[in-house]
Amino acid sequence: MNGFIDGFLSLLSLTSNVGKDARLWRLAFAVVVVAGFAVTAGPVTAATPGEQWIEVDDCVVSFGSDVDVPAIRSGLIDKVVVQLNQRIAAGDCLILQDDRDLQMRRRIAELRLQAAKQDAEDDTEVQIATTMLKEAEQNHRSAGTSPASTQRLRLLEKRARQDRLRAATAVQIGEAELGTIKQQISELRVCAPTDGLVIELHKAAGEWVTAGDTIARLVTVDLLNVDALVSVRQRDPNELVDQSFNVRWEDPASGMQRHLPGRIVSVDPVRLPGGFVRVRGSIQNRLVTTDDGRQTRWELYPGTDVRLEIATRGKDVSNSQRSGRTPSRAAIERSWRADLRPDAQSFSR
Numbered sequence: 001m002n003g004f005i006d007g008f009l010s011l012l013s014l015t016s017n018v019g020k021d022a023r024l025w026r027l028a029f030a031v032v033v034v035a036g037f038a039v040t041a042g043p044v045t046a047a048t049p050g051e052q053w054i055e056v057d058d059c060v061v062s063f064g065s066d067v068d069v070p071a072i073r074s075g076l077i078d079k080v081v082v083q084l085n086q087r088i089a090a091g092d093c094l095i096l097q098d099d100r101d102l103q104m105r106r107r108i109a110e111l112r113l114q115a116a117k118q119d120a121e122d123d124t125e126v127q128i129a130t131t132m133l134k135e136a137e138q139n140h141r142s143a144g145t146s147p148a149s150t151q152r153l154r155l156l157e158k159r160a161r162q163d164r165l166r167a168a169t170a171v172q173i174g175e176a177e178l179g180t181i182k183q184q185i186s187e188l189r190v191c192a193p194t195d196g197l198v199i200e201l202h203k204a205a206g207e208w209v210t211a212g213d214t215i216a217r218l219v220t221v222d223l224l225n226v227d228a229l230v231s232v233r234q235r236d237p238n239e240l241v242d243q244s245f246n247v248r249w250e251d252p253a254s255g256m257q258r259h260l261p262g263r264i265v266s267v268d269p270v271r272l273p274g275g276f277v278r279v280r281g282s283i284q285n286r287l288v289t290t291d292d293g294r295q296t297r298w299e300l301y302p303g304t305d306v307r308l309e310i311a312t313r314g315k316d317v318s319n320s321q322r323s324g325r326t327p328s329r330a331a332i333e334r335s336w337r338a339d340l341r342p343d344a345q346s347f348s349r
Contacts, residue, residue, distance in 0.1 A: 053309055070214055078099075086198050090192055247300070249305060286298070
Protein backbone atom coordinates (compact mmCIF):
# COMPACT_ATOMS: atom_id res chain seq x y z
CA MET A 1 0.00 0.00 0.00
CA ASN A 2 2.81 2.43 0.90
CA GLY A 3 4.52 1.60 -2.40
CA PHE A 4 1.39 2.47 -4.31
CA ILE A 5 1.01 5.79 -2.53
CA ASP A 6 4.67 6.65 -3.23
CA GLY A 7 4.20 5.81 -6.90
CA PHE A 8 1.01 7.85 -7.02
CA LEU A 9 2.74 10.89 -5.52
CA SER A 10 5.59 10.50 -8.05
CA LEU A 11 3.06 10.46 -10.85
CA LEU A 12 1.48 13.65 -9.56
CA SER A 13 4.92 15.25 -9.44
CA LEU A 14 5.60 14.19 -13.01
CA THR A 15 2.32 15.64 -14.29
CA SER A 16 2.99 18.92 -12.51
CA ASN A 17 6.35 19.21 -14.34
CA VAL A 18 4.94 18.66 -17.79
CA GLY A 19 2.22 21.25 -17.33
CA LYS A 20 -0.46 20.85 -19.98
CA ASP A 21 0.49 17.46 -21.36
CA ALA A 22 -3.04 16.03 -21.80
CA ARG A 23 -1.91 12.40 -22.21
CA LEU A 24 -0.13 12.30 -18.86
CA TRP A 25 -3.03 13.99 -17.12
CA ARG A 26 -5.40 11.36 -18.52
CA LEU A 27 -3.05 8.63 -17.38
CA ALA A 28 -2.91 10.11 -13.89
CA PHE A 29 -6.71 10.34 -13.73
CA ALA A 30 -7.12 6.71 -14.85
CA VAL A 31 -4.70 5.50 -12.17
CA VAL A 32 -6.56 7.50 -9.53
CA VAL A 33 -9.97 6.09 -10.53
CA VAL A 34 -8.83 2.47 -10.65
CA ALA A 35 -6.89 2.79 -7.39
CA GLY A 36 -9.83 4.46 -5.70
CA PHE A 37 -12.14 1.60 -6.64
CA ALA A 38 -9.57 -1.01 -5.62
CA VAL A 39 -9.12 0.51 -2.18
CA THR A 40 -12.86 0.87 -1.73
CA ALA A 41 -13.51 -2.83 -2.03
CA GLY A 42 -10.74 -4.06 0.26
CA PRO A 43 -9.21 -7.51 0.19
CA VAL A 44 -10.70 -10.91 0.73
CA THR A 45 -9.53 -12.15 4.13
CA ALA A 46 -9.99 -15.51 5.79
CA ALA A 47 -11.85 -15.54 9.09
CA THR A 48 -12.00 -19.28 9.66
CA PRO A 49 -11.19 -22.30 7.49
CA GLY A 50 -13.70 -22.46 4.66
CA GLU A 51 -14.93 -18.91 5.22
CA GLN A 52 -13.91 -15.82 3.26
CA TRP A 53 -14.68 -12.16 3.76
CA ILE A 54 -15.08 -9.12 1.56
CA GLU A 55 -14.41 -5.89 3.41
CA VAL A 56 -15.65 -2.53 2.16
CA ASP A 57 -14.71 0.75 3.81
CA ASP A 58 -16.79 3.22 1.81
CA CYS A 59 -20.44 2.44 2.56
CA VAL A 60 -23.56 4.56 2.54
CA VAL A 61 -26.10 3.94 5.30
CA SER A 62 -29.57 5.20 4.43
CA PHE A 63 -33.14 4.96 5.70
CA GLY A 64 -34.97 1.72 5.04
CA SER A 65 -37.76 3.72 3.42
CA ASP A 66 -37.88 7.41 2.55
CA VAL A 67 -41.28 8.72 1.48
CA ASP A 68 -42.37 12.21 0.43
CA VAL A 69 -46.03 12.34 1.49
CA PRO A 70 -48.05 14.47 -0.99
CA ALA A 71 -51.29 16.39 -0.70
CA ILE A 72 -54.03 14.64 -2.67
CA ARG A 73 -56.28 17.69 -3.08
CA SER A 74 -55.65 21.41 -3.33
CA GLY A 75 -56.86 23.52 -0.46
CA LEU A 76 -56.13 25.49 2.68
CA ILE A 77 -54.30 23.74 5.52
CA ASP A 78 -56.40 23.93 8.66
CA LYS A 79 -54.10 22.13 11.11
CA VAL A 80 -50.74 20.35 11.24
CA VAL A 81 -51.24 17.41 13.58
CA VAL A 82 -47.67 16.06 13.89
CA GLN A 83 -44.34 17.54 14.93
CA LEU A 84 -40.81 17.14 13.63
CA ASN A 85 -39.04 13.90 14.64
CA GLN A 86 -42.31 12.40 15.88
CA ARG A 87 -42.77 8.66 15.47
CA ILE A 88 -46.09 7.77 13.87
CA ALA A 89 -47.91 4.66 12.73
CA ALA A 90 -49.43 3.93 9.33
CA GLY A 91 -52.77 5.69 9.03
CA ASP A 92 -51.98 8.43 11.56
CA CYS A 93 -53.09 11.88 10.44
CA LEU A 94 -50.37 14.35 9.39
CA ILE A 95 -52.39 17.43 8.41
CA LEU A 96 -56.04 18.47 8.16
CA GLN A 97 -57.22 20.65 5.28
CA ASP A 98 -60.22 22.98 5.36
CA ASP A 99 -63.30 20.91 4.50
CA ARG A 100 -66.15 23.35 5.24
CA ASP A 101 -67.27 23.62 1.62
CA LEU A 102 -67.30 19.86 1.16
CA GLN A 103 -69.16 19.35 4.42
CA MET A 104 -71.93 21.65 3.15
CA ARG A 105 -72.07 19.77 -0.16
CA ARG A 106 -72.23 16.54 1.80
CA ARG A 107 -75.25 17.78 3.76
CA ILE A 108 -77.05 18.77 0.53
CA ALA A 109 -76.29 15.38 -1.02
CA GLU A 110 -77.64 13.60 2.09
CA LEU A 111 -80.92 15.54 1.89
CA ARG A 112 -81.30 14.78 -1.82
CA LEU A 113 -80.65 11.11 -1.21
CA GLN A 114 -83.20 11.05 1.58
CA ALA A 115 -85.84 12.58 -0.72
CA ALA A 116 -84.98 10.11 -3.50
CA LYS A 117 -85.40 7.17 -1.12
CA GLN A 118 -88.80 8.46 -0.04
CA ASP A 119 -89.93 8.74 -3.67
CA ALA A 120 -88.65 5.24 -4.41
CA GLU A 121 -90.46 3.74 -1.45
CA ASP A 122 -93.77 5.57 -2.15
CA ASP A 123 -95.96 3.43 -4.42
CA THR A 124 -99.15 5.50 -3.97
CA GLU A 125 -99.34 6.56 -7.60
CA VAL A 126 -98.96 2.96 -8.75
CA GLN A 127 -101.72 1.79 -6.42
CA ILE A 128 -104.09 4.54 -7.59
CA ALA A 129 -103.47 3.79 -11.26
CA THR A 130 -103.90 0.05 -10.69
CA THR A 131 -107.17 0.54 -8.81
CA MET A 132 -108.60 2.85 -11.46
CA LEU A 133 -107.61 0.39 -14.20
CA LYS A 134 -109.35 -2.52 -12.44
CA GLU A 135 -112.54 -0.48 -11.99
CA ALA A 136 -112.51 0.58 -15.64
CA GLU A 137 -112.02 -3.00 -16.85
CA GLN A 138 -114.88 -4.18 -14.64
CA ASN A 139 -117.19 -1.44 -15.93
CA HIS A 140 -116.17 -2.27 -19.50
CA ARG A 141 -117.18 -5.90 -19.05
CA SER A 142 -120.47 -5.12 -17.26
CA ALA A 143 -121.64 -1.84 -18.79
CA GLY A 144 -119.75 -1.81 -22.07
CA THR A 145 -117.76 1.40 -21.49
CA SER A 146 -115.36 2.70 -24.12
CA PRO A 147 -112.12 0.69 -24.45
CA ALA A 148 -110.27 3.95 -25.04
CA SER A 149 -110.71 4.98 -21.40
CA THR A 150 -109.37 1.58 -20.27
CA GLN A 151 -106.32 1.94 -22.48
CA ARG A 152 -105.65 5.41 -21.07
CA LEU A 153 -105.65 4.03 -17.53
CA ARG A 154 -103.24 1.27 -18.53
CA LEU A 155 -100.82 3.93 -19.77
CA LEU A 156 -101.23 5.86 -16.51
CA GLU A 157 -100.36 2.72 -14.51
CA LYS A 158 -97.32 2.07 -16.71
CA ARG A 159 -96.08 5.62 -16.22
CA ALA A 160 -96.52 5.34 -12.45
CA ARG A 161 -94.38 2.20 -12.37
CA GLN A 162 -91.71 3.83 -14.55
CA ASP A 163 -91.64 6.86 -12.24
CA ARG A 164 -90.93 4.53 -9.34
CA LEU A 165 -88.09 2.86 -11.26
CA ARG A 166 -86.61 6.29 -12.01
CA ALA A 167 -86.85 7.11 -8.31
CA ALA A 168 -84.84 3.93 -7.52
CA THR A 169 -82.22 5.01 -10.05
CA ALA A 170 -82.11 8.46 -8.43
CA VAL A 171 -81.34 6.73 -5.13
CA GLN A 172 -78.33 4.98 -6.69
CA ILE A 173 -77.10 8.26 -8.22
CA GLY A 174 -77.50 10.04 -4.88
CA GLU A 175 -75.55 7.33 -3.08
CA ALA A 176 -72.73 7.60 -5.63
CA GLU A 177 -72.63 11.40 -5.33
CA LEU A 178 -72.56 11.20 -1.54
CA GLY A 179 -69.81 8.59 -1.66
CA THR A 180 -67.73 10.83 -3.95
CA ILE A 181 -68.05 13.78 -1.57
CA LYS A 182 -67.12 11.61 1.42
CA GLN A 183 -64.04 10.41 -0.48
CA GLN A 184 -63.05 14.01 -1.23
CA ILE A 185 -63.44 14.89 2.45
CA SER A 186 -61.25 11.96 3.48
CA GLU A 187 -58.57 13.09 1.03
CA LEU A 188 -58.32 16.39 2.91
CA ARG A 189 -57.04 14.34 5.82
CA VAL A 190 -53.44 13.51 4.80
CA CYS A 191 -52.33 10.35 6.59
CA ALA A 192 -49.06 8.43 6.90
CA PRO A 193 -48.76 5.60 4.34
CA THR A 194 -46.44 3.62 6.64
CA ASP A 195 -44.86 3.58 10.08
CA GLY A 196 -41.97 5.97 10.41
CA LEU A 197 -40.38 9.15 11.66
CA VAL A 198 -41.36 12.63 10.47
CA ILE A 199 -38.09 14.41 9.67
CA GLU A 200 -39.44 17.20 7.44
CA LEU A 201 -42.61 19.31 7.39
CA HIS A 202 -42.99 21.51 4.32
CA LYS A 203 -46.30 23.23 5.10
CA ALA A 204 -47.85 25.07 8.05
CA ALA A 205 -51.40 25.86 9.14
CA GLY A 206 -52.94 28.64 7.06
CA GLU A 207 -50.89 27.91 3.93
CA TRP A 208 -52.36 26.90 0.59
CA VAL A 209 -51.31 23.54 -0.80
CA THR A 210 -51.68 22.28 -4.36
CA ALA A 211 -52.44 18.65 -5.14
CA GLY A 212 -49.13 16.82 -5.49
CA ASP A 213 -47.15 19.17 -3.25
CA THR A 214 -45.01 17.42 -0.64
CA ILE A 215 -46.45 17.80 2.84
CA ALA A 216 -43.96 15.84 4.91
CA ARG A 217 -41.01 13.48 4.64
CA LEU A 218 -41.43 10.16 6.41
CA VAL A 219 -38.55 7.72 6.99
CA THR A 220 -37.94 4.46 8.82
CA VAL A 221 -35.02 4.20 11.23
CA ASP A 222 -35.72 0.74 12.63
CA LEU A 223 -34.84 -0.74 9.23
CA LEU A 224 -31.79 0.64 7.40
CA ASN A 225 -30.12 0.10 4.02
CA VAL A 226 -26.40 -0.02 3.37
CA ASP A 227 -24.93 0.37 -0.13
CA ALA A 228 -21.38 -0.55 -1.12
CA LEU A 229 -19.23 -1.27 -4.18
CA VAL A 230 -17.77 -4.78 -4.52
CA SER A 231 -15.29 -5.95 -7.14
CA VAL A 232 -16.45 -8.73 -9.45
CA ARG A 233 -12.89 -10.09 -9.33
CA GLN A 234 -13.32 -10.94 -5.66
CA ARG A 235 -16.60 -12.80 -5.88
CA ASP A 236 -19.31 -13.61 -8.42
CA PRO A 237 -21.97 -10.98 -7.67
CA ASN A 238 -24.76 -13.55 -8.01
CA GLU A 239 -23.29 -15.43 -5.04
CA LEU A 240 -23.62 -12.37 -2.79
CA VAL A 241 -27.41 -12.25 -2.73
CA ASP A 242 -28.79 -13.35 0.64
CA GLN A 243 -25.31 -13.47 2.18
CA SER A 244 -24.99 -12.27 5.77
CA PHE A 245 -22.71 -9.41 6.78
CA ASN A 246 -21.68 -7.17 9.64
CA VAL A 247 -21.45 -3.40 9.70
CA ARG A 248 -18.90 -2.03 12.15
CA TRP A 249 -18.34 1.53 13.32
CA GLU A 250 -17.14 3.60 16.23
CA ASP A 251 -19.85 5.06 18.46
CA PRO A 252 -19.12 8.82 18.57
CA ALA A 253 -20.75 9.16 21.99
CA SER A 254 -18.82 6.42 23.81
CA GLY A 255 -15.90 5.73 21.47
CA MET A 256 -16.76 2.03 21.59
CA GLN A 257 -16.71 -0.25 18.56
CA ARG A 258 -20.22 -1.41 17.63
CA HIS A 259 -21.62 -3.77 15.05
CA LEU A 260 -24.95 -4.90 13.64
CA PRO A 261 -25.74 -7.94 11.48
CA GLY A 262 -27.55 -7.77 8.17
CA ARG A 263 -28.20 -9.55 4.90
CA ILE A 264 -27.56 -8.68 1.25
CA VAL A 265 -30.91 -8.15 -0.46
CA SER A 266 -29.92 -7.05 -3.98
CA VAL A 267 -27.03 -6.74 -6.43
CA ASP A 268 -27.24 -4.23 -9.29
CA PRO A 269 -27.01 -5.77 -12.78
CA VAL A 270 -24.93 -2.82 -14.03
CA ARG A 271 -21.15 -3.15 -13.98
CA LEU A 272 -19.36 0.07 -13.02
CA PRO A 273 -15.92 1.18 -14.28
CA GLY A 274 -13.18 -0.97 -12.85
CA GLY A 275 -15.37 -4.08 -12.61
CA PHE A 276 -17.49 -3.11 -9.61
CA VAL A 277 -21.13 -3.65 -8.75
CA ARG A 278 -23.31 -1.99 -6.17
CA VAL A 279 -24.75 -4.25 -3.50
CA ARG A 280 -27.48 -3.33 -1.05
CA GLY A 281 -27.96 -4.84 2.37
CA SER A 282 -30.75 -4.58 4.93
CA ILE A 283 -30.06 -3.97 8.62
CA GLN A 284 -32.47 -4.33 11.52
CA ASN A 285 -31.58 -1.40 13.77
CA ARG A 286 -31.61 -1.61 17.56
CA LEU A 287 -32.50 0.81 20.33
CA VAL A 288 -29.83 1.58 22.93
CA THR A 289 -31.27 1.15 26.42
CA THR A 290 -30.15 2.63 29.71
CA ASP A 291 -29.70 0.80 33.01
CA ASP A 292 -33.27 1.57 34.04
CA GLY A 293 -34.56 -0.10 30.86
CA ARG A 294 -35.67 3.02 28.99
CA GLN A 295 -35.20 3.15 25.22
CA THR A 296 -33.21 6.29 24.49
CA ARG A 297 -31.88 6.29 20.93
CA TRP A 298 -31.18 4.17 17.89
CA GLU A 299 -27.85 2.41 17.70
CA LEU A 300 -27.08 3.29 14.06
CA TYR A 301 -28.09 6.35 12.07
CA PRO A 302 -27.89 7.11 8.32
CA GLY A 303 -24.69 8.88 7.35
CA THR A 304 -22.53 7.04 9.87
CA ASP A 305 -19.08 6.02 8.59
CA VAL A 306 -19.20 2.22 8.70
CA ARG A 307 -17.18 -0.73 7.43
CA LEU A 308 -19.01 -3.60 5.73
CA GLU A 309 -17.82 -7.18 6.19
CA ILE A 310 -19.54 -9.67 3.88
CA ALA A 311 -19.17 -13.40 4.51
CA THR A 312 -19.12 -15.74 1.52
CA ARG A 313 -19.68 -19.47 1.04
CA GLY A 314 -22.99 -19.19 2.87
CA LYS A 315 -21.53 -18.55 6.33
CA ASP A 316 -23.66 -16.63 8.86
CA VAL A 317 -21.58 -13.86 10.44
CA SER A 318 -24.10 -12.27 12.77
CA ASN A 319 -22.12 -13.51 15.79
CA SER A 320 -18.70 -14.07 14.19
CA GLN A 321 -15.57 -12.57 15.76
CA ARG A 322 -13.25 -10.60 13.48
CA SER A 323 -9.67 -9.73 14.12
CA GLY A 324 -9.05 -5.98 13.84
CA ARG A 325 -7.52 -4.51 10.68
CA THR A 326 -4.65 -2.08 10.79
CA PRO A 327 -6.34 1.30 11.40
CA SER A 328 -3.52 3.30 9.81
CA ARG A 329 -4.22 1.74 6.42
CA ALA A 330 -7.88 2.75 6.46
CA ALA A 331 -6.99 6.22 7.66
CA ILE A 332 -4.39 6.76 4.89
CA GLU A 333 -6.65 5.42 2.19
CA ARG A 334 -9.62 7.44 3.38
CA SER A 335 -7.66 10.68 3.54
CA TRP A 336 -6.43 10.76 -0.06
CA ARG A 337 -9.49 8.99 -1.47
CA ALA A 338 -11.73 11.75 -0.06
CA ASP A 339 -9.73 14.31 -2.08
CA LEU A 340 -9.85 12.26 -5.27
CA ARG A 341 -13.48 11.22 -5.06
CA PRO A 342 -15.40 13.83 -3.06
CA ASP A 343 -18.72 12.37 -4.21
CA ALA A 344 -17.80 8.77 -3.42
CA GLN A 345 -20.71 8.40 -1.02
CA SER A 346 -23.35 9.93 -3.25
CA PHE A 347 -23.90 7.04 -5.67
CA SER A 348 -26.99 5.72 -3.88
CA ARG A 349 -28.96 8.94 -4.04
